[in-house]
Amino acid sequence: MSTRTEIDDNDLTCKPDVIQKSTRTEIVSSFYSQIDEDGRLCGSRHGQLEFATTMNYIHRYADRNSKVLEVGAGTGRYSIALAKEGMDVTAVELVEGNLKVLRENSIGLDNIKSYQGDATNLSGFSDDTFDVTLVFGPLYHLYEAAEVHKAIDEAIRVTKPGGVMLFAFISVFGIMYANYFKGNWAEGQEENFTDDYKIRHFKEQLFTGYDVVEFEALFEDKPVNWITTTGVDGLIEPIEERADFELSDEDFKRLADWYLAFSQKRELLGNTNHLLYICRKK
Numbered sequence: 001m002s003t004r005t006e007i008d009d010n011d012l013t014c015k016p017d018v019i020q021k022s023t024r025t026e027i028v029s030s031f032y033s034q035i036d037e038d039g040r041l042c043g044s045r046h047g048q049l050e051f052a053t054t055m056n057y058i059h060r061y062a063d064r065n066s067k068v069l070e071v072g073a074g075t076g077r078y079s080i081a082l083a084k085e086g087m088d089v090t091a092v093e094l095v096e097g098n099l100k101v102l103r104e105n106s107i108g109l110d111n112i113k114s115y116q117g118d119a120t121n122l123s124g125f126s127d128d129t130f131d132v133t134l135v136f137g138p139l140y141h142l143y144e145a146a147e148v149h150k151a152i153d154e155a156i157r158v159t160k161p162g163g164v165m166l167f168a169f170i171s172v173f174g175i176m177y178a179n180y181f182k183g184n185w186a187e188g189q190e191e192n193f194t195d196d197y198k199i200r201h202f203k204e205q206l207f208t209g210y211d212v213v214e215f216e217a218l219f220e221d222k223p224v225n226w227i228t229t230t231g232v233d234g235l236i237e238p239i240e241e242r243a244d245f246e247l248s249d250e251d252f253k254r255l256a257d258w259y260l261a262f263s264q265k266r267e268l269l270g271n272t273n274h275l276l277y278i279c280r281k282k
Contacts, residue, residue, distance in 0.1 A: 028095060028141045042077075045247050046240055050233040050274055051077065052256045053263055054136075054166075057230065057276060061164040062087060062132040069130040071119045071155060072137030076102035076112075083112035090130070092117045094138075119151040125158045133159045136168040143201045143208050148218065156222060159281045165224070167277045168232075172199050172209030174273035178237045212269045215277060224279035230264045231272030 042048060058078070062068055064086035070079045073091035075098050083089040089112040093099040099116050106112050117124065119138035133155045142148045155165055172192050180188030192200055192209060201208045216229060236255075239245060247255065262268060269275060 044237075044240060045252060046233050046237040046273070048252065049236055049256055049259060053230075053232040053260055054078070054168075054276065055081065056260055057166060057232075057278065058082070058132070058134070061166075061278075066131040067129070068132045068134065069125070069155075069158060070134040070136060071122070071151075072135060073102060073114070074098050074137055076105055076114070078134060078136065079112060079114075080106050080109065083109045087111065089113070090125075091115070092119070092122070094118055120147050120154065121150075122154040122158050127157055128160045129158050131160055131163050133163065133165045134168075135165065139167060139169050140207050143203045143205060145201075152218060152222065156224060156281055161281055163281050164227070165279055165281065167279075169215050169275055169277065170207055170209045171270055171272055171275060172211060173270045174235075174237075175207060175209040177235065177271065178273055181238065212266075212275065215275075219277065219279060222279075223282045225282060227278040227280055228264050229269060229275060229277050231259075231269055232263065232274045232276060233272060234259050234263075234268070235271045235273075237273050 042051070055078070062082065067088045067090075068079075068082055069090045069092070070082075071092045073079045073093045074095075076091055076093075079089045079091040079102065083106065091102060091112060091114040093102060093114065093116060096116065099114060102114050106114065115124065119135060119142070135151065135155050138151050139148065142151055152167070155167070159165055175192060176185075176188050191205065194200055199209070199211055199214065212229060216226070219226065263272075
């Protein structure tokens, strides 16, 4: 999508000069208008594990003195949590409904600013501005190679040299395990793979998934140094749907600690649903 945005210092909003909906924008906005995105990270055990693991990794590179940008901030679960810890947070979100919830939930926090904008165009922000940049949703919904690389390049551009970026992506195998053992395997296979088992990325997909090595290869010619690739929620999502699933608060704490100890193991990464590619700008 080609939508230029600029920051209005008077009301601290990010307004598009040109409102030009693409198929991608319409698909994403329609989806998030029908689900409880604000409750996703707290209403299920797999969401809680994703949040706990992700926050642990954020805290390895950010502290209360950090200037943080979250691109694809959703309803602000991460941005608001980090602002409450004292960080200077800027949140950018594409979907108007999500942004409305974020702003409502962040009332009273003076150290968080929120804008409507697209990950592929962060022109409202100067080069080398943020200590830590989080890209936690856009790459689930970007399909064309040019847009994927533009989102990555924009995040790198606005991050300070030596700053850290965390890019979230979804395993295509995690997508299959979580969604297509319900009598609909053939549908999922056709959606996500070609006849010769190559991974498919196309605009009408709701979520696009990656092979881990495929995603890491996107950064080969970028001015970054790879730190790690890690899972954040393991295989718990499809397991949680079982009728006999039970996990007490005490056991969840033990699971979260256990999972964190193994979250970077290469042999487990394909099975997890959500992952992080973490790198440092040169």
